[in-house]
Amino acid sequence: MKSRKKTALFVLGIAGLLSFGPEALAKPTGPGAGVEAMLGNGTPAGPAFVYDFGKFRIDALFALGTDYFAGQDLDLNFAGRFFYVLHDAGSADFSIGGGFGLKYFDRGNNNDGTGFFIELGAQIRAFLVTNVALHGTFGLILGLNDCEGVAIAGGVLGTFGVTYFF
Secondary structure, three states, rough: HHHHHHHHHHHHHHHHOOOOOOOOOOOOOOOOOEEEEEEEEEEOEEEEEEOOOEEEEEEEEEEEEEEHHHHHHEEEEEEEEEEEEEEOOOOOEEEEEEEEEEEEEEEEOOEEEEEEEEEEEEEEEEEEEEEEEEEEEEEEEEEEEEOOOOOOEEEEEEEEEEEEOO
16 A cells, blocks of 8 residues: 555656646756756765856866765865766756866875876756756776875766756
8 A cells, every 4th residue: 555655656746847847847048057966986976066058068076074984084075077968858968078086085094195086977967947957977987096005996986966057
């Protein structure tokens, strides 16, 4: 019985979103600035500034944090990304791009390091209203760390976020 209620609520939610009409779910028509919040793995995630030129966009990220459970006292990230829109569907788009970043981390006991990373990926954005978009990014990341030597590593990139355009 509970699964029927969840299904009914899901269907009503989708119907409610669709009732706004295509004009409410359309992207902004011109260039614009926005702020973004991201959660993810493999790359720094946090607040970002976004400038959307229409056919391409740039992101600038600055994140400051700490990971007490991993033994890190400080985690400072600077990153930039560029995406080029390959397909635009009005209320959603598909882009490819990449980015680079710098990460400083302090693990205590004079054991700090600097990391540099490059990411290549694709991003899908879906606009809920003209100035709010949900997005998911996936791809590959390559990192280089200098913590007591040099380490090169790669991994899978995955982030999810929301952007508010002004």
